[in-house]
Amino acid sequence: MSTASSFSDAEWAQQLAAERARREQAEAEVAELRARLAAREQPPAAPFQALHTQVGALVHNLRLGVVLVDGTGAIQYVSPHFWRLFGLEPVAGPPFSEAQLAIGTAFADPEAFHTRAWALHTAGKTVLGEAFLLRDGRRLVLDYLVLDEAGAGRLICYRDVSRAHRREQRQRLLAAVPEQSPNPILRLAPDGELLYANPAAAPLVEALRAAPAEVLPPLLALAQAAQQAPGPRELAVAGQYYLATAAPVPGQAATTLYFSNINDRRLAEEWLGRQRVFYESVLEQVPTAVAVFDDEHRYLFLNAAIEPDPALRAWMLGKTSTEACARRQRPPAVAQQRAAAFAEVMRTGREVQWEESFPAADGTERHAMLWYRPVQGLAGTRLVISLAIDLTERKRAEQQVVQQQEFYESILNLVPFDVAVFDAEHRFRFVNPASVSDPEVRRQIIGLTNAEYFALRQAKHPEIGLQRDQYFDLAVRTRTDVTWEETRTDRRGRPQLMVRHLRPVFGPDGALRLVVGSGIDITARFVAENLQHKVQEMLREQEAFIRQIVDALPNVLYLVEPKGGISFSNRSFNERIMASTHLATELQSETVAREVADMRAFNQDVLDSGQAEIREMPLTLRTGEQLYYQVYKQPLRRANGQLGVLTISTDITEVKRARQALERREKQYHDLVHYSQALICTHDLQGTILTVNPAIEQLMGVPAAELVGRDLRELLPPEHRAIVQAYLDGDEASLPQPRVISVLTHAGERRYLNYYTYRVTEEGYPPYVVASGYDVTAGVLAQRALRQAKQEAEDNAHAKETFLARMSHEIRTPLNGVLGMATLLHKTPLSGQQTEYLNAMQLAGNHLLSLLNDVLDMAKIAAHHLQLNVVPFDLAELLRGVGQTVAALAAAQGLTLEVRTLPGGPHRVAGDAYRLHQILLNLLANAIKFTEQGRVELGAEVLAETPEALHLRFWVADTGIGIAPAEQGHIFEAFAQASADTSRRFGGTGLGLAISQQLVEQMGGTLALRSAPGQGSTFSFELHLPRAAGAVVAAGSNLAEAQPTFERLRGLRVLLAEDNYLNQWIARVVLEHWGVEVEAVSNGTDALAQLSAHDFDAAILDIRMPGLSGVEVTTALRALPDAARAGIPIIALTANAFETDREAYLAAGMNACLVKPYEEADLCQLLLDLTAD
CATH class of the missing domain: 3.30.450.20 (PAS domain)
Incomplete structure (x- = not known):
C-alpha cells in the first residue's frame, strides 16, 4: 500500500470522493430506517424487536460503532465495531448498563466529551459530524440521530475518521509546499509557456519576461534532457547560480523545474578554493611536517616538510602510510607504530602523540614528534591530521645538556668540599659526596628541608640546623652572599671548624631560583687554602674552556x-x-x-x-x-x-x-712503510698480495715485483694454508690480537712472524687487508726451550712430591708402632731408669715426626699446595698457649720466659691459628735453643685498628749468641744455619725459619731479623687480621688440662681393618682399654664382608690394605641397600699426610681422617664425636 506522501493530486481527489460517497450512503440508509420506523404503528415491544433486527442486520457489516437507546434511556443495541473501536470486551445483551459502555476515559478531554454528549441528549435533536479526539491520537466523528420525534429513542454512531483526516492534512500540506517553498518552482509547457510559478520564482519569472531569448533556451534544454536522464544541473540566471532539477509531469505535456539557489555556495567554494591554495602554499613553507589522511590512512595532502621531492610527494597522494614507508625505506617498526596510532585515533576519537626514530638517507639517526588528530571533514567524513616536528637537533641539544650537566655534576662530586643546592623552600636539590658520603642517604634527603634532614640524621647539634635556616633567610632577604663559621664534631667526636657559604640565585624576573651552599673544613688552614686554590684553578679552567667553545664557533x-x-x-x-x-x-x-x-x-x-x-x-x-x-x-x-x-x-x-698536511702525512706514511723494519703488506679478500714493503723483500729474499700478484698461501707451509683459507672465508678479516704464523723464505728457511691484520673498507673501492708483523723466530725458539725446561722442572717437582709422599707413608707406619708402644709402656709400672729410657725413646720419635712434618711442609710450600684454614680465635689465648708449650724447656735451661699479651681484650680475630702457632713456636724454640742464659721474650702489639681489622706486630727476642751480618742473608733458606759450627753445636735441620718465613708471606707479612753477634736476635713480622664474629675456637693452647676420659666409649662395637700387625695390636689395646669391643681384620675384603653381615657402631679402615683399599671398602659399603649399615661412621687410618689425600678420602664417603702416628686421645675423641648420636 502506498504511503500518503506518494499519492498524486488526482489520487487524493479520487479517495476523498469515495469517502464522501460512502458517508452519504450511510446517512441515506439511516434516514430510510428512521422513516420506516416512524411509519409503523406496533406495540412498543414489537417495534423495538423489529427495529433491533433490522438495525443489527444493517450495521453489522458497517465500520460504525452504533448504540441504540430507547425512549426510556435503556441501551438496546451495541454494534460489534463499537467494542473494537474503544478497545472494550464485548458484553451479551440487551439490556446493557451504562457502566459496561463507559467510554469517557478513551477521549483526550473526557470532561469536554461528557459535556457535549449531555448537551446533545438534552437538546433532543439530530446532530451530525461532531468531532472528538481520543487519548491515543485517533479522531472520531459522532452522529446523534433522534429516531422518533415523540421520544421513542436515539441512534448514536461513532466513526473513526483518523486516516481521512490525516490524508486531508497531508493534501493541504502538499498543496501549500510549493507556495511556501523558499526555492523557485516553475512548470513549463513544451513550447516554453509558463504554466505555474511559485512566489519564490518571482526573480526567474521577471528574468524570463526581460530576456526570454537568453533565459528560456537553457530551461527548455534542461526539460528536454529530463525526458531521457533526469538529474540536477547548475544554471546561471540573471547573475545568480542555481542547482536545477527537471521532473516530467505524469500524463501531462509539461515539466516541473525545481531550483535551489547556490549562489552563496558557489561564492563560498570559490573563496574556499582561494583559501585552500593560500593555506597549502603556507603549509608548503612551514618547517612543520603536515599531512591529512582519509579514514583508510591514505594521504590526501602532505607538504614539502614531509617529502621535499615533488614527484615522490605526488606519488604518495592516495597511498597508505604503510606503502609510503616502504617506498621511502622507513623501518617496518615505524610503519607499524603509525598504523597502531591511526587505529587508536579512529577507535577512540582522541589525539595520539608519540616519538619515533629512523635512519635518514645520509645514515644519521633522525628523531621526530608526531601527532594524529581526528577532525570532521565535509559531508561528515572522518579525517586525521598528522603533524610532525623534527626533534633531531633538540635531541642532540638535550644530549649535550645532559652531558654538560653530568660534566658539572662530576666536577661537583669530585671536589673535596661540601656542596649543596636548595630550592626556594630550602629543600635539598643536590648534595655532593663530600657533604654526605653514603649514596643511600644522599638519595633520601633530596626534597627534604633542612629541619627534616637533621631529624633524619638524628644530628647531635640541632642548634646548627636553626642557625642554617636563619642564614638562609638572611641571604634570600638581603639578596647577597652570606658566610659564617660553624663548629661541629666529626664522626670520631673531634671538634671541626667549617666555613659555610650561601649564595642566592635569582632569575630575570627577580624570583628566587635556587640557593647554592658550600662548606669548607678550615680546621687545618693549610689544607683549606690549598683546596681553595685548586677549586679556583678548576673554575678558571672551566671558564676558559667554555670561553674557547663560544669563541671557536666558525x-x-x-x-x-x-x-x-x-x-x-x-x-x-x-x-x-x-x-x-x-x-x-x-x-x-x-x-x-x-x-x-x-x-x-x-x-x-x-x-x-x-x-x-x-x-x-x-x-x-x-x-x-x-x-x-x-x-x-x-x-x-x-x-x-x-x-x-x-x-x-x-x-x-x-x-x-689540513688537506695540504694530509698530503705531507701521506708521504710520511709512505716513507714509514717503505723504510720501516716491520713487515708490512696488503692483500685482497681472495688472498692476492697487493703491496709489500722492502722489509718483506729482504726477509723472503724475493723482489717486490715477484711477490705482488701472488697468492698469499704459496708463501706459507702446508700446515698453515687451511688456517689462512678459513681466515679469508670468514666475515671478519681483522685480527686485533697478534698471532704467530710461519713462512718459507726463498732459501727454504722457516721464519716465524708475529702479525696483525686490519680490514680497510672505502666507499667506491674493493675492501682490502693491511697486515703487519715482526720476525719473532728467535723468540719462538727461545720460548720452546723455556717450555721444555719448565716441563722438566715440573716433572722433577712431581717426582720429588711423589717420593716425599711415599717416604712419609713408609716412615709414619713403623713410627706409629714405635710411639704407640711407648704410649702403652707409659701405662705400665716402670722403674726410674726404664722411665728415663722410655722418655728418650719418645723424644727421639717425636723429633723424627717433627722433622718429617717440616719436610712435608716445605714440599707443600714449594708445590703451592699449602692452604690456610681461616677460623676465629683469641690472640691472647694463642700467645699464652705458645708460651706454655715451651715453658718447661726454658725453665730447664734456666732462662726467663716472658710472654707479653695484648692489653685489654679480648682480641678476637680470624686467621689460621694453627699456622700462626707453628710460626711463633718455631721462633720461640729457636730462641731458647740458641740462648744459654738471660731471657726470651714473646710479644704482640696493635699498630693500628679499624672496626673491621687489626694491624698487628709479633716478635720473639732473645739474649742469645746472635747472628753475624754475613750470615743473615741466607738464614731463611731451607736446610741453612748461621754456620757449620752452629750446626754441629746445636743441631737441627735448618727448616724452621724457612717454613716460618713462607707461612708469614702466605699470610701477607714479611719475617724480619734484627741481630748482632753476642747481642741476641729479634724476629718480627706484621699481619693484618680481620676481626672475628661469633664463637672462637681453640688456638693451639697447651695449657695443662685434666686427663681426658673416654668412659662413654664403653660398649661400642668397632671394626678395625689394619694390615700391619703391630699397628693393629696397638689400636686394639688402646680401644679395649676404654671398654670398646673391637673386631680386627687384616685386609679390605674381610672388612667389607664383616660390615655387610654384622652390625657395628663404627669402622676404622686403613687406606692401604691387601684385597680392597679403605676407599674401595667405603664405596662398596655406602652402596649397600641396608641404610643402617651403609651409613656407619668410618675413620680413615693413613700414613699419607697431604691435604689432597684427606680431601679425597672424605669425598669417597669417609667421615674423618686420622694420620699416623696419632695420639690415643685423637682416636678416642673421633670415635666419641662420630658416635655421639
Missing part, C-alpha cells in the same frame, strides 16, 4: 639588504670584518676590492636566479693573511616584501691546510 652569518646594506650579523662576522678592510673603501687594496666586487656579484646572481648557491671565496685580512670560506647564499624575502640575501660562511682555511 660560522659567519649576515643578511644583505637589496640596496647592499647589512641588516643583521653575528659575532664571528663582526670580528672578521674588523680584522679586514672590506667595509673601509678608502683603505681597500686591489685584492680586497676584487673580493668585495666578487661578493656583490655573487649576491646579485642569487637575487637574479632566486636559487641558493655555494661557493668558495677568499677573505684578506688587514695583516695580509688570506682566509678561505665556504659561502652559502640564499634569497630571503622579508616581512615587508623586500628580497634580501642570507649568507652563512664557514671558515675552511684549516681544511685547506
Whole structure:
C-alpha cells in the first residue's frame, strides 16, 4: 500500500470522493430506517424487536460503532465495531448498563466529551459530524440521530475518521509546499509557456519576461534532457547560480523545474578554493611536517616538510602510510607504530602523540614528534591530521645538556668540599659526596628541608640546623652572599671548624631560583687554602674552556639588504670584518676590492636566479693573511616584501691546510712503510698480495715485483694454508690480537712472524687487508726451550712430591708402632731408669715426626699446595698457649720466659691459628735453643685498628749468641744455619725459619731479623687480621688440662681393618682399654664382608690394605641397600699426610681422617664425636 506522501493530486481527489460517497450512503440508509420506523404503528415491544433486527442486520457489516437507546434511556443495541473501536470486551445483551459502555476515559478531554454528549441528549435533536479526539491520537466523528420525534429513542454512531483526516492534512500540506517553498518552482509547457510559478520564482519569472531569448533556451534544454536522464544541473540566471532539477509531469505535456539557489555556495567554494591554495602554499613553507589522511590512512595532502621531492610527494597522494614507508625505506617498526596510532585515533576519537626514530638517507639517526588528530571533514567524513616536528637537533641539544650537566655534576662530586643546592623552600636539590658520603642517604634527603634532614640524621647539634635556616633567610632577604663559621664534631667526636657559604640565585624576573651552599673544613688552614686554590684553578679552567667553545664557533652569518646594506650579523662576522678592510673603501687594496666586487656579484646572481648557491671565496685580512670560506647564499624575502640575501660562511682555511698536511702525512706514511723494519703488506679478500714493503723483500729474499700478484698461501707451509683459507672465508678479516704464523723464505728457511691484520673498507673501492708483523723466530725458539725446561722442572717437582709422599707413608707406619708402644709402656709400672729410657725413646720419635712434618711442609710450600684454614680465635689465648708449650724447656735451661699479651681484650680475630702457632713456636724454640742464659721474650702489639681489622706486630727476642751480618742473608733458606759450627753445636735441620718465613708471606707479612753477634736476635713480622664474629675456637693452647676420659666409649662395637700387625695390636689395646669391643681384620675384603653381615657402631679402615683399599671398602659399603649399615661412621687410618689425600678420602664417603702416628686421645675423641648420636 502506498504511503500518503506518494499519492498524486488526482489520487487524493479520487479517495476523498469515495469517502464522501460512502458517508452519504450511510446517512441515506439511516434516514430510510428512521422513516420506516416512524411509519409503523406496533406495540412498543414489537417495534423495538423489529427495529433491533433490522438495525443489527444493517450495521453489522458497517465500520460504525452504533448504540441504540430507547425512549426510556435503556441501551438496546451495541454494534460489534463499537467494542473494537474503544478497545472494550464485548458484553451479551440487551439490556446493557451504562457502566459496561463507559467510554469517557478513551477521549483526550473526557470532561469536554461528557459535556457535549449531555448537551446533545438534552437538546433532543439530530446532530451530525461532531468531532472528538481520543487519548491515543485517533479522531472520531459522532452522529446523534433522534429516531422518533415523540421520544421513542436515539441512534448514536461513532466513526473513526483518523486516516481521512490525516490524508486531508497531508493534501493541504502538499498543496501549500510549493507556495511556501523558499526555492523557485516553475512548470513549463513544451513550447516554453509558463504554466505555474511559485512566489519564490518571482526573480526567474521577471528574468524570463526581460530576456526570454537568453533565459528560456537553457530551461527548455534542461526539460528536454529530463525526458531521457533526469538529474540536477547548475544554471546561471540573471547573475545568480542555481542547482536545477527537471521532473516530467505524469500524463501531462509539461515539466516541473525545481531550483535551489547556490549562489552563496558557489561564492563560498570559490573563496574556499582561494583559501585552500593560500593555506597549502603556507603549509608548503612551514618547517612543520603536515599531512591529512582519509579514514583508510591514505594521504590526501602532505607538504614539502614531509617529502621535499615533488614527484615522490605526488606519488604518495592516495597511498597508505604503510606503502609510503616502504617506498621511502622507513623501518617496518615505524610503519607499524603509525598504523597502531591511526587505529587508536579512529577507535577512540582522541589525539595520539608519540616519538619515533629512523635512519635518514645520509645514515644519521633522525628523531621526530608526531601527532594524529581526528577532525570532521565535509559531508561528515572522518579525517586525521598528522603533524610532525623534527626533534633531531633538540635531541642532540638535550644530549649535550645532559652531558654538560653530568660534566658539572662530576666536577661537583669530585671536589673535596661540601656542596649543596636548595630550592626556594630550602629543600635539598643536590648534595655532593663530600657533604654526605653514603649514596643511600644522599638519595633520601633530596626534597627534604633542612629541619627534616637533621631529624633524619638524628644530628647531635640541632642548634646548627636553626642557625642554617636563619642564614638562609638572611641571604634570600638581603639578596647577597652570606658566610659564617660553624663548629661541629666529626664522626670520631673531634671538634671541626667549617666555613659555610650561601649564595642566592635569582632569575630575570627577580624570583628566587635556587640557593647554592658550600662548606669548607678550615680546621687545618693549610689544607683549606690549598683546596681553595685548586677549586679556583678548576673554575678558571672551566671558564676558559667554555670561553674557547663560544669563541671557536666558525660560522659567519649576515643578511644583505637589496640596496647592499647589512641588516643583521653575528659575532664571528663582526670580528672578521674588523680584522679586514672590506667595509673601509678608502683603505681597500686591489685584492680586497676584487673580493668585495666578487661578493656583490655573487649576491646579485642569487637575487637574479632566486636559487641558493655555494661557493668558495677568499677573505684578506688587514695583516695580509688570506682566509678561505665556504659561502652559502640564499634569497630571503622579508616581512615587508623586500628580497634580501642570507649568507652563512664557514671558515675552511684549516681544511685547506689540513688537506695540504694530509698530503705531507701521506708521504710520511709512505716513507714509514717503505723504510720501516716491520713487515708490512696488503692483500685482497681472495688472498692476492697487493703491496709489500722492502722489509718483506729482504726477509723472503724475493723482489717486490715477484711477490705482488701472488697468492698469499704459496708463501706459507702446508700446515698453515687451511688456517689462512678459513681466515679469508670468514666475515671478519681483522685480527686485533697478534698471532704467530710461519713462512718459507726463498732459501727454504722457516721464519716465524708475529702479525696483525686490519680490514680497510672505502666507499667506491674493493675492501682490502693491511697486515703487519715482526720476525719473532728467535723468540719462538727461545720460548720452546723455556717450555721444555719448565716441563722438566715440573716433572722433577712431581717426582720429588711423589717420593716425599711415599717416604712419609713408609716412615709414619713403623713410627706409629714405635710411639704407640711407648704410649702403652707409659701405662705400665716402670722403674726410674726404664722411665728415663722410655722418655728418650719418645723424644727421639717425636723429633723424627717433627722433622718429617717440616719436610712435608716445605714440599707443600714449594708445590703451592699449602692452604690456610681461616677460623676465629683469641690472640691472647694463642700467645699464652705458645708460651706454655715451651715453658718447661726454658725453665730447664734456666732462662726467663716472658710472654707479653695484648692489653685489654679480648682480641678476637680470624686467621689460621694453627699456622700462626707453628710460626711463633718455631721462633720461640729457636730462641731458647740458641740462648744459654738471660731471657726470651714473646710479644704482640696493635699498630693500628679499624672496626673491621687489626694491624698487628709479633716478635720473639732473645739474649742469645746472635747472628753475624754475613750470615743473615741466607738464614731463611731451607736446610741453612748461621754456620757449620752452629750446626754441629746445636743441631737441627735448618727448616724452621724457612717454613716460618713462607707461612708469614702466605699470610701477607714479611719475617724480619734484627741481630748482632753476642747481642741476641729479634724476629718480627706484621699481619693484618680481620676481626672475628661469633664463637672462637681453640688456638693451639697447651695449657695443662685434666686427663681426658673416654668412659662413654664403653660398649661400642668397632671394626678395625689394619694390615700391619703391630699397628693393629696397638689400636686394639688402646680401644679395649676404654671398654670398646673391637673386631680386627687384616685386609679390605674381610672388612667389607664383616660390615655387610654384622652390625657395628663404627669402622676404622686403613687406606692401604691387601684385597680392597679403605676407599674401595667405603664405596662398596655406602652402596649397600641396608641404610643402617651403609651409613656407619668410618675413620680413615693413613700414613699419607697431604691435604689432597684427606680431601679425597672424605669425598669417597669417609667421615674423618686420622694420620699416623696419632695420639690415643685423637682416636678416642673421633670415635666419641662420630658416635655421639
